[in-house]
């Protein structure tokens with residue numbers, strides 16, 4: 001039985017990863033809360049790795065947020081993520097772990113690159129300004145995977161997930177991503193009988209949304225690949241990155257209408273064009289992952305319904 005350390009196990013992706021790995025039944029899962037282990041603390045992180053000696057690591061701990069949080073806290077998004085990554089790569093390497101899955105993000109690709117976005121478009125053009133610090137930290141994470149693989153023949157793989165949502169997401173009105181932000185706003189407006197809800201930007205940008213339990217499933221699938229397949233993905237000769245998406249996108253206006261219907265809100269939807277749009281479009285090319293035999297299972301409609309039910313249960317708790 002392999003021992004897996006899931007960093008950030010209480011977050012959106014970490015909790016879904018623990019669920020998928022537990023369901024696989026072939027892992028001993030190791031976790032630490034942020035309070036128990038601050039991953040910015042390199043010494044404490046190395047001590048943790050040397051005492052626990054996990055076989056595998058899934059790196060879901062990061063400073064994460066939506067467009068406004070990214071734009072207003074650039075130092076936090078750059079430095080916290082770099083610090084976490086340096087500690088975890090250092091500890092993982094010192095402990096000689098066999099496999100690592102590092103979580104990047106679709107926002108690391110150039111702002112205006114061709115669609116759908118292939119893995120080899122990385123570093124082919126300028127980044128989107130609203131999340132450049134976060135994107136640069138994540139690009140450093142991808143480069144760390146590759147550098148360790150080249151210098152030390154490690155097996156570190158970087159996943160580039162699209163925008164995610166699901167149970168346990170961050171619903172803070174200012175710092176959250178669009179889908180949980182709108183779900184909460186429509187719900188509050190319905191409860192208060194407000195006549196209108198305001199969404200940010202023009203409503204024109206296009207995004208691709210994946211249910212968090214699907215990313216957990218993708219991580220479990222990749223971590224469980226035979227050594228030859230995992231080795232091929234992390235060979236020193238190739239950039240070890242792989243896109244994880246659903247293969248289709250919608251406009252923010254279409255998303256807002258879907259969330260509005262899920263919540264059964266009957267007022268009006270308005271857009272505040274003084275707020276940033278961010279990247280005009282981010283649709284991932286998922287050919288590489290599909291060729292390996294994995295596809296997302298949850299439609300946006302089903303995922304939205306399940307997420308809203310979870311949101312309502314949390315409100316009652």
Ligand SMILES: NC(=O)C1=CN([C@@H]2O[C@H](COP(=O)(O)OP(=O)(O)OC[C@H]3O[C@@H](n4cnc5c(N)ncnc54)[C@H](OP(=O)(O)O)[C@@H]3O)[C@@H](O)[C@H]2O)C=CC1
Nearest residue numbers: 008010011012013034038039040061062064103105163164
């Ligand atoms: N959510 C999304 O739409 C997307 C996410 N990703 C990537 O997936 C990964 C996970 O994201 P997500 O689950 O959404 O993020 P969350 O914010 O939900 O979870 C992040 C987790 O990391 C923990 N954490 C943060 N800083 C530290 C630290 N210094 N020491 C220890 N633990 C820490 C947090 O704990 P605490 O809350 O206690 O600080 C939290 O449990 C990230 O790498 C992110 O970039 C990629 C694409 C899209």
Ligand SMILES: C[C@H]1O[C@H](OP(=O)(O)OP(=O)(O)OC[C@H]2O[C@@H](n3cnc4c(=O)[nH]c(N)nc43)[C@H](O)[C@@H]2O)[C@@H](O)[C@@H](O)C1=O
Nearest residue numbers: 065066067105107131176177178181199200201276277278
């Ligand atoms: C996952 C990804 O997430 C971020 O990039 P983003 O895709 O731009 O994320 P977002 O979800 O915040 O916005 C998507 C779109 O939606 C619009 N929008 C409307 N109304 C609300 C709203 O109420 N809140 C938010 N947050 N956005 C809104 C908003 O104006 C934008 O046009 C980065 O963290 C990036 O680094 C990253 O990795």
